[in-house]
Amino acid sequence: MNWETSNNLLSVVNTDKKEKSVILKMSNEEYTILAISSYLIYKFFEVISIKQLIQFVNEREITTNVYIIIILMYVIFNITSIGLIFLIHKSSSTKNTMMDKTKIYVNAYLNRAIELGVIDEKMLKNAIDELNPEKDMIIRKFL
Known part of the structure; x- marks a missing residue:
């Protein structure tokens, strides 16, 4: 599974996460x-x-x-x-597996961006705040 697949599935889940959609539950189950x-x-x-x-x-x-x-x-x-x-x-269950996998992907992409010097400290802090609302990802700092 790659990032694009994860992102597409999460988009479907996020558009319907507050509703109790029978169709979404059926596709997840x-x-x-x-x-x-x-x-x-x-x-x-x-x-x-x-x-x-x-x-x-x-x-x-x-x-x-x-x-x-x-x-x-x-x-x-x-x-x-x-x-x-x-x-x-x-x-x-998409809710259980995809959300956990997304944390892994986001963490890996941020760590790789830091290693390559693509983002600076300010951009990193903004990315962490936007992508890590639960504060449960561990981002290595190479800056």
Whole structure:
């Protein structure tokens, strides 16, 4: 991802950040929606297979111990799936990732401009004030 991509995405986010836009939330959450959809499809087929397992247990085709082991495997898979959906949501959220990446890019560009002597101390202070309202970027000073 480069600076231009980051800047374009942030422009979209900033134009809509005070509003509760469903479209913006959907575009930010597309991977989360896909992950949840996949999980729901899995749950559907899990319910069907559990019903079949119950029939097999009732007909004595499999033992109760095998049934318990299969159910435990389903539980472990469900817990893992929910954890993975959370991680997908966390990594795909534009608000969480792009804003953090922008701080890294701005910091790197300012540091490079200082190294090359493109900006002086006054310009650096103005840039820091404008680009770092939360005062959480660390700018190395080479002046």
